Amino acid sequence: MPGDPTQPSFDFGPELAGDRRRDPVPTVPPRPGAGRRRSPTGRASGTLRTPAVTSEVSSPVPDRPVRVVRVRPDVAGLDKCFDYLVPSELHGDVRVGSMVRISLHNRRVGGWVVAVGVEPPEGVALHPLAKVTGWGPPPELIEMADWAAWRWSGRVASLLRTASPETAVRGLPRSSARASMPTTVAVGDLTAMAEEALALPMSVLRLPPASDLYPVLVAAAALGPVLVIGPSARSMRHLGLRLRRAGGSVALMPRDWAVARGGAATVVGTRAAAWAPIPRPAAIVVLDEHDESLQQEQNPTWHARDVALERARRAGVPCVLVSPTPSLEALAAGPVLAPSRRVERAGWPRVDVIDTRELAASEARYSPRLVDVLRSDARVLCVLNRKGRSRLLSCAACGELAACERCQAAVSQDDDGSLRCARCGAVRPQVCLRCGGTRMKNLRAGVSRAREELEALAKRPVVELTADTEVDPSGVGSAVVVGTEAALHQLDAVDVVAFLDLDQELLAPRYRAAEEALSLIVRAARLVGGRDGHGRLLLQTRLPDHEVVRAAVLADPDRVATAELARRRLLAYPPVTALAVVSGPSAPLFVAGLVPPSGVEVLGPSDGSWLVRAPDSSTLADTLAAAPRPAGRLRIEVDPQRL
DNA sequence: CGGACAAGCTGA
DNA sequence: CAGCTTGTCCGG
Numbered sequence: 001m002p003g004d005p006t007q008p009s010f011d012f013g014p015e016l017a018g019d020r021r022r023d024p025v026p027t028v029p030p031r032p033g034a035g036r037r038r039s040p041t042g043r044a045s046g047t048l049r050t051p052a053v054t055s056e057v058s059s060p061v062p063d064r065p066v067r068v069v070r071v072r073p074d075v076a077g078l079d080k081c082f083d084y085l086v087p088s089e090l091h092g093d094v095r096v097g098s099m100v101r102i103s104l105h106n107r108r109v110g111g112w113v114v115a116v117g118v119e120p121p122e123g124v125a126l127h128p129l130a131k132v133t134g135w136g137p138p139p140e141l142i143e144m145a146d147w148a149a150w151r152w153s154g155r156v157a158s159l160l161r162t163a164s165p166e167t168a169v170r171g172l173p174r175s176s177a178r179a180s181m182p183t184t185v186a187v188g189d190l191t192a193m194a195e196e197a198l199a200l201p202m203s204v205l206r207l208p209p210a211s212d213l214y215p216v217l218v219a220a221a222a223l224g225p226v227l228v229i230g231p232s233a234r235s236m237r238h239l240g241l242r243l244r245r246a247g248g249s250v251a252l253m254p255r256d257w258a259v260a261r262g263g264a265a266t267v268v269g270t271r272a273a274a275w276a277p278i279p280r281p282a283a284i285v286v287l288d289e290h291d292e293s294l295q296q297e298q299n300p301t302w303h304a305r306d307v308a309l310e311r312a313r314r315a316g317v318p319c320v321l322v323s324p325t326p327s328l329e330a331l332a333a334g335p336v337l338a339p340s341r342r343v344e345r346a347g348w349p350r351v352d353v354i355d356t357r358e359l360a361a362s363e364a365r366y367s368p369r370l371v372d373v374l375r376s377d378a379r380v381l382c383v384l385n386r387k388g389r390s391r392l393l394s395c396a397a398c399g400e401l402a403a404c405e406r407c408q409a410a411v412s413q414d415d416d417g418s419l420r421c422a423r424c425g426a427v428r429p430q431v432c433l434r435c436g437g438t439r440m441k442n443l444r445a446g447v448s449r450a451r452e453e454l455e456a457l458a459k460r461p462v463v464e465l466t467a468d469t470e471v472d473p474s475g476v477g478s479a480v481v482v483g484t485e486a487a488l489h490q491l492d493a494v495d496v497v498a499f500l501d502l503d504q505e506l507l508a509p510r511y512r513a514a515e516e517a518l519s520l521i522v523r524a525a526r527l528v529g530g531r532d533g534h535g536r537l538l539l540q541t542r543l544p545d546h547e548v549v550r551a552a553v554l555a556d557p558d559r560v561a562t563a564e565l566a567r568r569r570l571l572a573y574p575p576v577t578a579l580a581v582v583s584g585p586s587a588p589l590f591v592a593g594l595v596p597p598s599g600v601e602v603l604g605p606s607d608g609s610w611l612v613r614a615p616d617s618s619t620l621a622d623t624l625a626a627a628p629r630p631a632g633r634l635r636i637e638v639d640p641q642r643l
Numbered sequence: 644c645g646g647a648c649a650a651g652c653t654g655a
Numbered sequence: 656c657a658g659c660t661t662g663t664c665c666g667g
Contacts, residue, residue, distance in 0.1 A: 073666085077644045082667040105646065105666040124667055631663090645666105652660075 068126060069094060070115040071102055074157050079149075083120050085128045097277075099136040099164060100129050112160050114142050134170050135261055137163035138279040144311060151310075151617065153580065153624045153636040154300020163275035165257040172262040193337055194219035197320045198283055202309065202334035205322045208347025208555060209522045210530030213287055214242055216322060221248055221266045224282030227311075228268045229304050231291035232489075240268035251276070271296065274304035274311070284312045289321040289330050290519055292512075292641055301637050309333060324348075324522050325557035327515060328565055329575045341555075348555035349528045351537045355544045366457055367540055370498055374458035374480055378495035381527065382454060382482040383520070385504055386446040393419070397437035405433055412446070450500065451482050465490060488523040497524035498538035506546050510642050511573050517548045518560050525552075574639065578617040580624060581640045583609035586632035593627040611643070 072081045084102055086094050094100070098113040108130060120126055137145075137160065145159040190207070194216040197203040205216070217239050220226040230236045237252060243266060244250040251259035253269025253276050260267040261277040269276060271294050286294070286308050294304040305321060306329075312319035321330045324347075338344060356364045366374075373380055392410055393402040402411050404421035405428060411419040413430070420427050431438055442449060447464055455462040458480050465483035481487055481494075488497075499505070505517035521537065528535025539549060551559040568576045582591055591610045596602055600623050604610035614620035617639070624636060 068667095071667085073644095075644050075666090078666075080666080084667065102667085105644095107645070107666090109644090121667075126667055647664090648662105649664100650660105650662080653658090655656100 068118045068120045069100075069113045069129070070118045071100060071111040071129075072114045072156060072160065073102065073104055074110040074112070074161065075104070076155070076157070079155055079157070081114055083118055083124075083126055085126045087128050090129060090132050093132045094129070096139040097136040097142050099133040099168070101131040101133060103127055103130055112136050112142065112164070134168040135165070135172060135258070135277075136160075137275070137277045138261070140279070140311070140314065141275060141277060144275075144307070144314070147310060148302050148307060149300065150621050150625055151306070152300035152302045152638045153621065154302070158300060159275070159302070162272050163277060165261075165277075166254060169258045169261065172258050174262075189339065189343065190215040191219050193339060194320070197337050198223060198318050200318060200335065202312065202319045203321070204289075204326045204330045204334055204336045205320050206326055206336055206338040206344070206557065207322060207324060208339075208344045208530070209324045209525035210347040210349075211324075213322065214239060216285060216287075216320070217243055217266070217268075218246075220283050220285050220320070225264055225278055225280070226266055226283045226285060227273065227276055227278050227281045227308070228266065228285045228287065229270065229273050229294070229308060230287035231270060231293045232288070233270050236268050236270055236273075236287075240266075243268075251278075271304045274302075274307040281311070281315060281317055283318045283320065284308045285320045285322065287322045289323040290325050290327045290515065290522075291323075292516070292519070295639070295641060299635060299637065301639060303329075303639060305330065324525075325515070325518050325551075325560065328561060328568065331561055331565075332575045345555040346532060347530045348552070349525050349533075349535050349537050350531055351539060351549075351553045353544045353549055353553060354538065354540045355542070356540050357542050365500065365540075366453065370500075370538060370540065371457050373496050373498065373538065374454065374460075377478070379478070379493075380480045380496045380498065381487055381491060381494045381524075382450070382480065382498045382500050383485060383488065383524065384447050384450050384482060384500045385484050393440040393442060395432035395435060395437045396439035396441045398432060398435040400432055400434040402430075402440060403433070413440070447482055447484060454480060454482055485520055485523070488520065488527065491527055493529070494527050495534065496536050496538060497527055498540065499524070500540055502539045502541040502549070503543055506541065506543055506548055511568075511571070512641060514548050514560055514564050518551060518557060521548070521552045531555075572613065578614045578620040578638075579640060579643070580612045580620055581609050581637040581643070582612060582634070583637075584633045584635045586630045586634040589630040589632075590627060590634055590636075593630070594623065595626060596623055 067086060068083050069086055070081045070083050082102070082104065094113055094116065096113055096116055100111055100113060101108055102111050110133065113136070141163045142160070145156050145163065148154070148159050149156040190211065193205065197205045198220060207213070217228055220228065221243060228236070228239070240250045240252045249265040251265040251267045253260060253267060253273040256265070257277060259265050261279070263279045267273060267276045267278045286305050289305050296302050309319050321333070323330065326336065352369060354367045354369055356367065359367055393413060394400060395402065402419055403409065404411050404424060404426055406426045407421060407424045409421050409423040411421045414420050417430055418427050419430055430440055447466055451462050451464045461479040463479045463481055465481050465487040467484065467486035481491065502517070505520060506513065508516070510516065524537055528537060537552065539552065541549060543549065547559045547563040551557050568574065573579070587608065587610060591602060594602055594612070597619065600612065600614045600619060602610055602612050612620065612623065614623060620638065
């Protein structure tokens with residue numbers, strides 16, 4: 001296939017050829033809007049003399065080739081840029097974003113060209129670049145990395161690494177195919193909605209769990225080379241391949257980095273694809289925007305949604321956040337488009353709520369309704385978010401809770417029956433510390449224990465599926481599956497998902513518990529399908545009127561959003577405010593250097609960490625950036641998912 | 644981060 | 656005081 005971008009003929013792409021022909025200075029015109037928001041401040045500047053850079057770049061002198069470039073080294077713990085000479089034979093290969101090797105302090109290290117045509121500082125002997133490794137992120141992403149480092153109080157280099165190819169890219173594939181779709185399948189209402197969303201600068205598209213998102217992808221791809229991000233690698237790959245099969249030019253990240261950098265493909269990928277090197281996206285779409293895996297766990301804790309929003313804003317292109325249950329952050333960012341109530345309801349499954357308060361104690365854990373389902377031939381997944389045999393025990397004789405003799409934390413039961421403390425790791429035999437009794441009552445069964453009990457009730461095999469069990473999900477066959485939420489990721493489709501103890505999710509001591517619980521229900525809903533199928537969710541709870549339960553029953557995620565926003569206002573939690581958790585050995589020193597402006601509070605320490613609360617993320621970032629960074633280990637978690 | 648170099652410690 | 660450890664500084 002001649003135009004297939006996945007089988008490319010590699011050469012130096014049109015961009016490079018053009019540079020050679022027209023102008024030896026492959027400069028990037030400074031975008032007038034780049035400084036609109038408060039610019040990423042200070043730490044990165046080092047010897048930067050910005051005015052000189054700007055004037056150089058905006059009025060390139062043709063007969064003065066690139067002689068000096070500014071390079072950001074890929075060295076952890078060094079947040080500074082340095083200037084280097086470009087040997088004349090490398091002029092054509094060096095542009096903003098290029099990956100190079102430099103000698104720094106007698107070491108060879110990698111780095112990125114962040115500016116060209118730099119006025120070198122006086123009195124410093126410049127070294128030449130050691131090597132041009134290959135293509136790197138486009139200039140917009142070099143700027144985005146500065147912004148994100150400021151926004152999440154992190155290191156620029158770590159973000160540039162995310163935006164860079166895994167192996168050196170010497171040339172870009174010649175791409176003759178156009179990125180847009182040659183043919184469009186008739187897909188009805190969803191296409192119209194997606195087009196409506198794409199006509200707005202920013203919008204939230206609330207589509208129920210059972211929706212096929214392919215029409216959204218097609219509608220976006222019709223605009224040109226777009227960037228589409230979602231949490232699950234499998235489903236993003238699937239969507240991308242569908243588009244490719246229909247004739248679209250598709251780059252699957254991270255594998256097709258070079259194709260994406262070529263700029264003529266629809267770019268599809270997971271979280272890191274928010275940094276895909278597509279030079280001029282026509283739009284950015286984030287699927288399942290509510291999913292917490294779109295946020296990076298390690299520092300800097302950037303969120304793909306926020307990166308996408310900022311990228312789109314800077315490029316002046318539409319950004320669409322798609323989710324069955326948009327986060328409060330998304331709802332705060334723009335208008336919501338949703339299908340009719342009829343259509344939205346059809347895309348959520350039927351939900352049976354079992355009020356366990358009304359059941360006899362013996363039936364509360366496994367309700368008669370659940371037992372009926374277990375004894376049918378339906379494919380059933382039981383979700384219980386507790387691993388092991390038991391998480392909370394009490395003495396059968398005296399009722400004393402089983403606690404750790406060393407640190408008093410609640411202990412849980414190992415598979416061999418001994419009691420283990422999750423906090424300090426102490427292990428002791430199953431003996432009551434108060435009365436010496438040796439029989440324990442399970443107050444909360446873990447998955448292993450539940451498996452045994454369910455098998456007795458179901459009268460058919462029950463298999464356990466957690467993040468660390470080695471069961472091939474396809475080999476489960478007709479067995480009932482019991483597992484933690486990991487099972488919701490591993491299985492493809494079932495008839496019934498039963499939450500054995502939804503209250504554990506609803507009452508979890510985390511400020512996002514309600515959103516997280518609804519997110520789990522959405523996952524479950526995807527496994528059982530929409531209302532028109534025969535799939536069902538079964539929720540065992542003592543809180544049948546909780547807004548999460550009501551939202552699932554009524555297919556109305558807005559109930560959670562409304563209740564949750566009121567709570568966040570009351571407690572001054574995000575997105576009403578912006579938070580950062582500061583911890584680590586150097587935290588006391590860092591916190592001492594903070595100068596909180598009015599409206600910013602520093603709370604703590606509690607367990608060795610501080611909480612910084614600001615009215616908005618921009619103020620938070622400015623406050624954190626203004627404090628000196630002490631040496632030593634320091635963790636600054638901006639936008640923590642948990643507190 | 645990690646190399647360079649200086650200051651501090653140890654043992655004969 | 657050689658030989659080593661530990662700490663601080665700085666990179667173009």
